[in-house]
Amino acid sequence: MDILTKRPRGTEDKLPKEIYKWHTVEKIAADTAEAYGCKEIRTPTFEHTELFQRGVGSTTDVVQKEMYTFDDKKGRSITLKPEGTAGVVRAAIENGLFNDALPLKTYYFTRCFRYEAPQSGRLREFNQFGVEVFGAPSAASDAEVIALANDVINRLGVKNISLEINSIGCPTCREEYHKALIEYYGKYKDKLCDTCLERLEKNPMRLLDCKSEICGSLKSDAPKMLDYLCDECKEHFESVKRRLDALEIAYTVNPLIVRGLDYYTNTVFEFISNEIGSQGAVCAGGRYNGLVEEIGGSPLAGLGFAMGLERIIMVMDNQKLDFAQEKGCDLYIASFDEETNIYAMTLAKKLRSQGFWVEFDTAGRSFKAQMKYANKINATYCMVIGSDELANGSAKLKRMSDGEELPVKLDDGFANRLNTLIMDISL
Ligand code: ATP
Ligand code: MG
Numbered sequence: 001m002d003i004l005t006k007r008p009r010g011t012e013d014k015l016p017k018e019i020y021k022w023h024t025v026e027k028i029a030a031d032t033a034e035a036y037g038c039k040e041i042r043t044p045t046f047e048h049t050e051l052f053q054r055g056v057g058s059t060t061d062v063v064q065k066e067m068y069t070f071d072d073k074k075g076r077s078i079t080l081k082p083e084g085t086a087g088v089v090r091a092a093i094e095n096g097l098f099n100d101a102l103p104l105k106t107y108y109f110t111r112c113f114r115y116e117a118p119q120s121g122r123l124r125e126f127n128q129f130g131v132e133v134f135g136a137p138s139a140a141s142d143a144e145v146i147a148l149a150n151d152v153i154n155r156l157g158v159k160n161i162s163l164e165i166n167s168i169g170c171p172t173c174r175e176e177y178h179k180a181l182i183e184y185y186g187k188y189k190d191k192l193c194d195t196c197l198e199r200l201e202k203n204p205m206r207l208l209d210c211k212s213e214i215c216g217s218l219k220s221d222a223p224k225m226l227d228y229l230c231d232e233c234k235e236h237f238e239s240v241k242r243r244l245d246a247l248e249i250a251y252t253v254n255p256l257i258v259r260g261l262d263y264y265t266n267t268v269f270e271f272i273s274n275e276i277g278s279q280g281a282v283c284a285g286g287r288y289n290g291l292v293e294e295i296g297g298s299p300l301a302g303l304g305f306a307m308g309l310e311r312i313i314m315v316m317d318n319q320k321l322d323f324a325q326e327k328g329c330d331l332y333i334a335s336f337d338e339e340t341n342i343y344a345m346t347l348a349k350k351l352r353s354q355g356f357w358v359e360f361d362t363a364g365r366s367f368k369a370q371m372k373y374a375n376k377i378n379a380t381y382c383m384v385i386g387s388d389e390l391a392n393g394s395a396k397l398k399r400m401s402d403g404e405e406l407p408v409k410l411d412d413g414f415a416n417r418l419n420t421l422i423m424d425i426s427l
Contacts (some may be wrong), residue, residue, distance in 0.1 A: 010116070010124025012310070021313050024323045025156060026109060029129040029307070032152045033107035036144065038131055041106040043087035049077035055086025055295055057261040059203040064195075066114040080113035084130040084306055085288070086295065092134065093297040102135030102300075109309075121279030121311050131285075132304035134292065139236050141303060142267040142287060143243030149271060149283050149305050150249050157321045158273075158312065161282065164254035165244075165269040166225070167237040168205065171262050171290070173230035178204050180223040188218055205258045224255040236266050263290030267303070276314045283307040330422055331381045331397075332374035333360040334367060340385045347385075347410065354415045375400065380422060383408075397421070 007013060014022055030040065049069050056062050068080040081087055088106055091097070097104055108130050116122055131148055133141055146163070153161050168174065181204035185192065192200070193212040200207065208219055229237065244251055257268050268286035285305025292300040316323065331351065333344040344360035351358045359377065361370050367384075374382045382398045389395040389410070396405045397418070408417055 008124070010118035010122075012123060012125070020325060021316070021323045022309070025309060025313060025316075026129070028155045029109075029152050030107065032148060032155055033131055035151075036105065036131075036148050038105040038107040038133075038148075041088055041091065041108050043084075043091045043108070043110075044081075045111065046078045046080050047087055047090065049079040051086050051090055051295070052079050052082060055089060055291065056083060057203075059199055059206060060261070061195075062114060066116055068113045068115060081110065082112055082114045084108055084110045084112070084128055085132055085291070085304060088130075088132045089292055089295050089297070089302070093292070093295060098134060098292070098297060098300055103141065104134040105131070106133070107131045119279070120277050121308075121314060123310060127309040128306040129309055130304060130306040132302065134300055134302045136303070137289065137301035139239035139243060139267075141301075142236075142240045143247065145285065145303055145305060146240075146244065146267075146269055147247050147249060149285065149307065152307065153271060153283070153312075156312065156316060157319075158315055159319060160275060161271050161273050161315070163249065163251040163269060163271055164257055165240070165251050165267060166254055166257040167229060167233060167240075167266050168225050168258055168264060168268055168286075169229045169233040170265050173228055173233055174205075174225070174262075177223065177225050177228040180228070181205065181207065184222050185218065191215075191218070203261070208256050208258045219256055225258070226253070226255050233266060240267055259286055259288075263288050263294045265289040269305070271307075273311070273315045275318050276311060279311060281308070282311045282315060327357065328378035328380055329359055329374075330356040330379070331358045331383060331418065332370070332377070332379040333358065334370045334374070334382065334384045335361055336367060336386055340387065340390060343390055344385050351415055351418070354419075356415070356418065380425060381418070399425070401425075 052067060053063055058064070062082045067082055070078055072078050088108065092104060110128055110130065111125055112128055113125055115124060118124060131145060133145055150163065169177065182200060185200055185204065185207055189197065191214050193210065193215050196207045196210050196215050207215060208222060210216060257270055259268050264286055266287045266289070269284070270281050271283040272280045273282055274280055283305055285303070287301070287303040289301045291302055292298070333347060335341040335344040341361060348358040348360050359379070365373065371382070379400055382400055383395050385395060393411065394407060394409050397408050398405050406421070408414060
């Protein structure tokens with residue numbers, strides 16, 4: 001029986017009483033992205049498994065261990081999306097979006113699915129806000145995408161988030177670096193975890209990302225990509241830094257941030273909180289100049305980021321930030337019998353069409369119980385419709401905060417009167 005009333009491990013219910021937090025974050029994120037010229041894109045919740053094997057990379061934790069993959073009834077392998085980028089690239093290629101004016105700038109909200117060990121800040125179904133920009137190879141775009149993420153965080157009022165950046169160069173300058181990594185880690189082969197041992201030859205940069213204790217402790221002395229950058233990649237990174245300086249966005253260079261796949265290039269970055277335990281990365285992103293081609297399009301520069309919304313909201317909760325509270329019910333109309341209830345219903349319909357939040361009794365409650373309910377839903381005003389009110393076309397509006405009563409005519413001017421009263425209160 002439990003299985004009917006318990007959600008699957010690693011999932012969360014976002015309940016009505018806290019949904020205003022999500023609305024606030026989503027609105028601020030969307031408004032900010034649009035101020036940068038991004039347009040929303042919505043892609044399917046599931047894609048062909050091959051897309052993620054290509055687009056995320058078959059040597060990544062996500063693809064090797066974390067995907068929700070199943071065969072559909074025709075035996076096609078389907079995967080619930082573990083991240084947003086691959087689907088956006090696929091959709092852009094399929095719908096010819098790269099043939100329009102470039103850069104193409106997109107943003108999205110998506111649920112992601114990863115079979116991970118659930119813990120605080122780590123879920124099996126979670127939500128991301130993401131931005132992807134295509135056709136903008138200049139360092140200006142790296143800085144702009146970082147600035148966008150930074151703006152969202154600032155507009156939310158979140159404090160104490162640090163920005164760490166790195167450059168992982170291009171496939172050419174990375175070749176030498178890979179050799180150096182293989183040589184360095186090769187000396188510790190007997191200590192490496194199985195996963196790292198297996199990745200050492202195929203994808204040595206991944207080892208810098210390993211969270212196991214032993215491999216983790218080897219990171220700090222490992223060779224650094226920054227020492228291997230070619231002139232062009234070095235200049236790109238310097239330009240990104242100059243631009244962040246000009247925008248007064250503080251950052252530290254962390255040579256241990258990697259992406260570890262050939263199609264990721266140049267800038268990588270993370271925004272990190274140290275207030276929500278070990279799952280502190282609230283946003284991660286970077287440039288992926290090789291990805292569009294990898295997925296089957298013509299070569300095209302790309303970059304973006306994804307922000308973990310559960311983690312951002314955890315930080316906001318932790319910092320006790322004022323989420324914009326959603327407004328309360330404007331008016332509750334109490335009634336006594338079918339006739340007055342029908343009148344309440346038609347009045348509610350009229351006022352709702354003018355934008356008010358209006359409620360009346362749909363539960364067949366007593367008058368007393370209706371008033372109790374009006375209190376519970378925090379109604380700003382309450383109005384009683386009895387047979388006298390019906391006969392006279394007038395009623396009394398009761399302000400719930402102090403009980404003050406105001407006589408009102410229930411004519412066409414009522415909505416305006418209600419509006420003025422509500423505005424007066426909110427001032
Ligand atoms: P981590 O190192 O924490 O596993 P990641 O490198 O797997 O993160 P990305 O794939 O870059 O994360 O995803 C971008 C963002 O999505 C992360 O910075 C984080 O805020 C959020 N995120 C990733 N995985 C989860 C998860 N399992 N539950 C909740 N949020 C997540
Ligand atoms: Mg992860």
